[in-house]
Amino acid sequence: xxxxxxxxxxxxxxxxxxxxxxxxxxxxxxxxxxxxxxxxxxxxxxxxxxxxxxxxxxxxxxxxxxxxxxxxxxxxxxxxxxxxxxxxxxxxxxxxxxxxxxxxxxxxxxxxxxxxxxxxxxxxxxxxxxxxxxxxxxxxxxxxxxxxxxxxxxxxxxxxxxxxxxxxxxxxxxxxxxxxxxxxxxxxxxxxxxxxxxxxxxxxxxxxxxxxxxxxxxxxxxxxxxxxxxxxxxxxxxxxxxxxxxxxxxxxxxxxxxxxxxxxxxxxxxxxxxxxxxxxxxxxxxxxxxxxxxxxxxxxxxxxxxxxxxxxxxxxxxxxxxxxxxxxxxxxxxxxxxxxxxxxxxxxxxxxxxxxxxxxxxxxxxxxxxxxxxxxxxxxxxxxxxxxxxxxxxxxxxxxxxxxxxxxxxxxxxxxxxxxxxxx
Amino acid sequence: xxxxxxxxxxxxxxxxxxxxxxxxxxxxxxxxxxxxxxxxxxxxxxxxxxxxxxxxxxxxxxxxxxxxxxxxxxxxxxxxxxxxxxxxxxxxxxxxxxxxxxxxxxxxxxxxxxxxxxxxxxxxxxxxxxxxxxxxxxxxxxxxxxxxxxxxxxxxxxxxxxxxxxxxxxxxxxxxxxxxxxxxxxxxxxxxxxxxxxxxxxxxxxxxxxxxxxxxxxxxxxxxxxxxxxxxxxxxxxxxxxxxxxxxxxxxxxxxxxxxxxxxxxxxxxxxxxxxxxxxxxxxxxxxxxxxxxxxxxxxxxxxxxxxxxxxxxxx
Amino acid sequence: xxxxxxxxxxxxxxxxxxxxxxxxxxxxxxxxxxxxxxxxxxxxxxxxxxxxxxxxxxxxxxxxxxxxxxxxxxxxxxxxxxxxxxxxxxxxxxxxxxxxxxxxxxxxxxxxxxxxxxxxxxxxxxxxxxxxxxxxxxxxxxxxxxxxxxxxxxxxxxxxxxxxxxxxxxxxxxxxxxxxxxxxx
Numbered sequence: 001x002x003x004x005x006x007x008x009x010x011x012x013x014x015x016x017x018x019x020x021x022x023x024x025x026x027x028x029x030x031x032x033x034x035x036x037x038x039x040x041x042x043x044x045x046x047x048x049x050x051x052x053x054x055x056x057x058x059x060x061x062x063x064x065x066x067x068x069x070x071x072x073x074x075x076x077x078x079x080x081x082x083x084x085x086x087x088x089x090x091x092x093x094x095x096x097x098x099x100x101x102x103x104x105x106x107x108x109x110x111x112x113x114x115x116x117x118x119x120x121x122x123x124x125x126x127x128x129x130x131x132x133x134x135x136x137x138x139x140x141x142x143x144x145x146x147x148x149x150x151x152x153x154x155x156x157x158x159x160x161x162x163x164x165x166x167x168x169x170x171x172x173x174x175x176x177x178x179x180x181x182x183x184x185x186x187x188x189x190x191x192x193x194x195x196x197x198x199x200x201x202x203x204x205x206x207x208x209x210x211x212x213x214x215x216x217x218x219x220x221x222x223x224x225x226x227x228x229x230x231x232x233x234x235x236x237x238x239x240x241x242x243x244x245x246x247x248x249x250x251x252x253x254x255x256x257x258x259x260x261x262x263x264x265x266x267x268x269x270x271x272x273x274x275x276x277x278x279x280x281x282x283x284x285x286x287x288x289x290x291x292x293x294x295x296x297x298x299x300x301x302x303x304x305x306x307x308x309x310x311x312x313x314x315x316x317x318x319x320x321x322x323x324x325x326x327x328x329x330x331x332x333x334x335x336x337x338x339x340x341x342x343x344x345x346x347x348x349x350x351x352x353x354x355x356x357x358x359x360x361x362x363x364x365x366x367x368x369x370x371x372x373x374x375x376x377x378x379x380x381x382x383x384x385x386x387x388x389x390x391x392x393x394x395x396x397x398x399x400x401x402x403x404x405x406x407x408x409x410x411x412x413x414x415x416x417x418x419x420x421x422x423x424x
Numbered sequence: 425x426x427x428x429x430x431x432x433x434x435x436x437x438x439x440x441x442x443x444x445x446x447x448x449x450x451x452x453x454x455x456x457x458x459x460x461x462x463x464x465x466x467x468x469x470x471x472x473x474x475x476x477x478x479x480x481x482x483x484x485x486x487x488x489x490x491x492x493x494x495x496x497x498x499x500x501x502x503x504x505x506x507x508x509x510x511x512x513x514x515x516x517x518x519x520x521x522x523x524x525x526x527x528x529x530x531x532x533x534x535x536x537x538x539x540x541x542x543x544x545x546x547x548x549x550x551x552x553x554x555x556x557x558x559x560x561x562x563x564x565x566x567x568x569x570x571x572x573x574x575x576x577x578x579x580x581x582x583x584x585x586x587x588x589x590x591x592x593x594x595x596x597x598x599x600x601x602x603x604x605x606x607x608x609x610x611x612x613x614x615x616x617x618x619x620x621x622x623x624x625x626x627x628x629x630x631x632x633x634x635x636x637x638x639x640x641x642x643x644x645x646x647x648x649x650x651x652x653x654x655x656x657x658x659x660x661x662x663x664x665x666x667x668x669x670x671x672x673x674x675x676x677x678x679x680x681x682x683x684x685x686x687x688x689x690x691x692x693x694x695x696x697x698x699x700x701x702x703x704x705x706x707x708x709x710x711x712x713x714x715x716x717x718x719x720x721x722x723x724x725x726x727x728x729x730x731x732x733x734x735x736x737x738x739x740x
Numbered sequence: 741x742x743x744x745x746x747x748x749x750x751x752x753x754x755x756x757x758x759x760x761x762x763x764x765x766x767x768x769x770x771x772x773x774x775x776x777x778x779x780x781x782x783x784x785x786x787x788x789x790x791x792x793x794x795x796x797x798x799x800x801x802x803x804x805x806x807x808x809x810x811x812x813x814x815x816x817x818x819x820x821x822x823x824x825x826x827x828x829x830x831x832x833x834x835x836x837x838x839x840x841x842x843x844x845x846x847x848x849x850x851x852x853x854x855x856x857x858x859x860x861x862x863x864x865x866x867x868x869x870x871x872x873x874x875x876x877x878x879x880x881x882x883x884x885x886x887x888x889x890x891x892x893x894x895x896x897x898x899x900x901x902x903x904x905x906x907x908x909x910x911x912x913x914x915x916x917x918x919x920x921x922x923x924x925x
Contacts, residue, residue, distance in 0.1 A: 197630040198444070200544040200566030200605055270545030314523055316543030318564070435828040453828075460813065460830040469866035474816035502816070730830075733816075737828045 002042040003027040004414065009047025009378065013054060014351030015367035024052050026374035029417035033370060043419070045412060047378050053350045054366050055087025055375030055415065057357040059148070060230060060254060060302035061327065063120065065111070066104075067096025072307040072395050074108065077327075078117035080305070080394035082421035084327040085410030087118055087375035088358075088365055089305075093125040094153035100125035100136040105144045117420050118413075119375075121147045121361065126165045126176060132156050135165055142172045147361040150177035152230060155212050157183050163219045170225040175252075175360060177228040180212035180237070181278065189318045191279040195264040201318055204279055206234040213237050217244045217251065228360055229253035231304050233278040235288030242297040252360050254302040255289050257330050258400065260337035262286075266400065272313045272320035273400040276306065293352070294343050300357040301349075303330045307396030325394050329387045331379065332406035340407070346381065374417035383409040438738045439551045439558040440731050442567035443609040451610055455577050458723070458730035464501055465725060474733055475504035479534040483509045483526070484561070485541040490697060491561050491570075494721070495538045498728035507534070522546060523553045530554045535736055539563070557735040565600045570731055571696055572606025574724040576614060578716050579651055581723070582692050588615030593645055594636075595621040595677055596655030596704055597666075599628055603696045604655060608636050619645050622677060625666040642677050646686050653694040654679050654704045670703055679705045692716055751921050753895075758917035761878065762791075765894035766798040769876055772892060773804070773843060780808035780844040780870065784860050785831055787849035788812075790910045791878055795847060808837035817859035835867045844870035849908040851877040854888035879919060881906045897921065 006024045011034055013019075024031065025038040032038075063077035072080075074091070081089045091108060093099030099108065105122045112120035124141035128134045130151040138149055149169060155178055156162040162178075169176050185208035190196050192203020213229055217240060220227050229241060232253045244251045258276065263283050266274040274280060292298040306323025313320050326333075334353070338344045344352075358366035365373055389402040413421040434453045443451065464472055480499040482492050492508070499506045509529060520528075526537060536557045539547050544564030551558040562568040580587050592611055598604045598620050608631070611618045618636040620627055632638050639645055646652075657673060667673050674680070679693070684706070693705075693715045701707045710717055753761065773779050779799070783792025789811045796807050813831045846860055857875060864873065876892035881900045900906060900921055909918040 192628075194630045194633050197599075197628055198605075198634065200564050200602060202565075270548050311521070315521060316541070316549060317545045318543050457828070457830050460832040461816075463833055464816075467866055468868070471866070472816035473862065733830065734828050 002418075003032070004043045004045060004417065004419065005038060005041035006045045006047050006052050006376065006378065009050045009052040011368065012051045012346060012350055013368040014347055015054065015355040016369060017347075018368075019347060024368065024376065026376065026414065026417045029374050031368050031370055031372045031374050034368065045378065045419075049380060049382065050411060051346065051350070051379045051381060052368075053377050053379060054354040054368050055377050055413065056085045056331070056353045056410075057088045057363065057366055058086050058303050058305070058327065058330070059090040059300065059357050059361050060152075060256070061089045061091050061305040062094065062307065062323070063091045064307060065095060066107070070395070071309055074111040074120055075115040075117075076393065076395045077305070077307075078112065078115050078120055080325070080327045080392060081118035082413040082415065083393045084329070085331055085377040085379060085413055086327060087377065087413060087415045088121065088363060089118055089327075090121045090123050090147055090361055092150060092152040093123055094130060094151075098125045098130045099123070099146075100128050100130065102137065102140045102144045105141045105146045109145060118415055121145070121363070123148045123150050123152075123177065125149065126151045126156055127161060130154060132158055132161060135161070135168060138165070138169055138174070139172060142174050146174075147363065148175045148177050148228070150179065150230065152177065152179045154183070155179045155181045159215060159219065162216060163223070166216075166220050166223045166225040166227065170223055173226065175226040175228050177230050178212065178216055179230050180209045180216070182208045182211040185211065189275055189279070189320075190267045191264040191281050193264055193282055195267055199267060199270070204277075206236065206281065206285070209234050209278055210236045210240060213240045217249060220251075221249065224250055226250045226252070231256050231259065231278055231302070232289065232292070232298060233259045233281050234285045238288045238292040238297055242292070242295070245297065252299040253297070254300050255293065255298045256302060256304045257326060257333035257337065258324065259289050260286060260293070261333060262400065267317070270317040271400070272315060272317055273324060273398050273402075275317060275320055275322055276304070276324050277322035290337065290343055293338060299352075300360060301330070301334055301352045302357070303327055305394075307394055308398045310397055313398050324398050324400055325392070325396050326399075328392045328394065329399065329401050329406065331410060332385075332387075332408040333401060335381070335408040336406060374414060376414040377410050378412040378414075379408065380411050381408050383407065383411070385409055435734045436738060438735055439547075440569050440735055441547050441551060441558065441560045443569045443572045443606045443613070444567065446613070448613045451573070451576065451613060454573055454727070454730050454734065455580060457734060458573070458577055458726040461729045461733070462723070462726040464729070465722075471501055471503055473503045475499065475502035475736060478504045478536070478736055479507065480504045480536045480538060480732060481507045481509055481529055481534050483529065483537050483539045485522075485539075485546070486562070488540055488562070490721070491540065494724045495561060495728050495732075498725055498732055501725070501729055502733060504535075504732065522549065526550050526554050530556055536732060557738075559731055559735060562602055565602050565605070567606045567609075568602040569606050570724065570728050571603050572610040573731070574720055574727040575603075575607055575653065575694060575696070576610045577723045577727055578694065578720050579616070579692065581719070582716060583650070587611065590616045590651060591619065591649045592616050592651040592653060593619045593621055593649040594653045594655065595642060595679070597626045597658055597661060598622045598631060598655070599626045600658060600661065601655050607653065608634050612636065619649065621645065623667055626661065642683065643686075646683050647688065649691065650688065651692045651694060652679060652687065653696075656696065656698065657700050657704050674703055678703060679709055681706050681709065684709050690714070694720060696720070753919040755917040758919060761894040761919075762794060762798075765876060765878060765892060766795060766802070768892045768894075769795065769845065770799060770802050770804075772874065773845070775803045776805065778806040778808060778842045779804055780810065780837055780839050780842055781847060782810040782812055782835065782839075782844060782864070783847045784856060785811060785813045786913060787908050787910060788847045790912050791849055792847040793912075795845075795876065808839070810835035810837055810839070812860050812863050814856055814859040814863055817862045819855060819859065833863070839864065839868040839870050841869070841871050843872045843874065845874050845876055847876050849877065850879045850881055850906050851875075851888075851890055851893070852881050852883050852906075854884045854886035857888050858886055878908055879906050895919070
């Protein structure tokens, strides 16, 4: 295997609390050295003015394969990932059929390897067919390498099933991820509030999310399974997690870029690219999510990349599917939401997108230590650009941020010691 | 021959999607136009050639005999050709999307689509996808602007041209009512005081932020209002347990004879129809001298003529 | 037979001139109808309406006993909207009289292409069938596009350039009586 020398950048590695001008040498798929005068390499990348960071990790994406390959495949999703600076992603099991058995888990690994872009790690379903009734073969899937378990798209509504899942998964020390949405309080295409009243659409109450978080935290209090709240979106949800952490519970949570930047006001005009689940919430909820990131209640950032075809989205708001894509514009959106207003610095942002994410799914990644896997992202923090969904590598275009002026962009993505993407 | 006057420029909209987006002046302009057009229906020849050669399509994805008939007659009185495109037997049931269906209709060379659809925002979605004018005849629980306008027209007519300062109670299932929303926007813009009355399950507090007063106690406001607009009870709401029974609803929110007696002497009673007699409104009140229910229907025709005329006056 | 008042081209007629012009028009109309019978007078909005009011008042003084009055808004009957631009403003038409089987005097301020009159004739036919319709205008400025001619006219202006307009102002609507020949702005 070849070697790459990344020169003149600023190495930013939160896992080592390292921020230093210098070079990084990768060889044979591993980080070989960092510092100055590291000698010659087969390939040299000039990273002047750029950050050289551990490869970005997204623990929440939907790649639609098998079942909806016209929206996204593991191949197109992985291409989208590297174009957004992500070297590893964890894909949700709500495919058709669901990733609820060993063979499906194996399929994702094989396809990821065949494609050879980003590392794609499967997340197995908690229940068979994500139906919420019977536990899926969590043990077998775990052994085969599933990095976490979730019925994402829906929450596990039945309390007794969820309790069994927590009890059962505890023995593998894996993480149960919950899409928190109490179905009996749900059913609307947007957040319940003034805007849903104005637009004449039924709303999803914030309590639908909060109720399931509170229930799960209660169920898990004596069990102690690792429990992760996916795409947190309301103020009280953040507070519930904050209090549980204070009590020493094994809980983590993630937040998506749109829940840090947009409110339900965006639904005015009925543009279905602003329809996602959980829905865009109030300004107070957005502020609470940002506060959660600042004080560490929110553990990591994840996109909830959810591709849909234009035909599917070009419907009446209440009939269109939920979800937006996020991989290729996530980084500058986090910059806009968190760095530009001064909430956190670059070191913390990269931590939330690398080592913190890796820790939740126990990936031995997210670091530039010598000997680590050579997953590296080179980021130009000053680069100004306009998000153009037409240029995305993803098969889908459902991006509400299309046309936005943003700052900060990956310019090269290295996975396993090989350059998988460079900005043209 | 004179150039278009400043007054002519008071209407510049190609579509009518809702009353929220209209200014008070625009609303008054539609009402004034309707007032001019009302005379046409009193002639022996009830027809003017204003829209001769234009084609109006009634595209109704939801059954509504009254609104559809009213639009049809309005278009005919203006000499437009009218095509009816209703949900039964159309490609809607064959899985075609709203946009595809609309583009297909439009390809036949039409000037106005009047759309009724169960999804909120359907009219706006349509207006972004076609080149012809779009008139919203009711989209989900969002808006029903021509109903709002005809209610305003009827109130204005009843009170000698004045809507400002009038107290109007709208009673019933507010949360799921597009009529209530269009009324709230229209009435508040023209300076009326709107009181929304219904149980909390059918009347979220957020309506206060739209400029209306919210109360759950009909009896507490009954004596002070100038207009009572009773909404139709939707029986399917009982199944979703938004209220326990029709009997309980009637006892708390129905316009009973007893409540009617406690109203102001010259109170004006309205209902968008179709009525559930004996449920939200007692029959003899609906048919009584203070009822404006049939005037609403008559005025609906004039208002819809005005809307069809105005949207077709705006080019490209 | 038409008598024509044809002074040299002038750009404006002041109140006294207008007064005199209207009197001439009244005189001509008075000899054209039988004062003992009903005469319906219908003005075309907006200036024709004012002129019709003046004519009706003056004819009443001259012994016309039964004058019926009406106002036509011809917006909904125009065929020239594409040329003059959209006309959203529609004012009420008021013909509360029975116009059947009696003479009707149609009144407008300026006769130009004839299209307004055609629209007015269409509109009138939706209200009934007068025994005869006569046309009275204050100013005939020429430039006809339809075979329509006035029966009574007070002021004939030939050679008004196409890019000029003839604006009639009345005290009731504009503050003072005036006829102006002005370039289009």
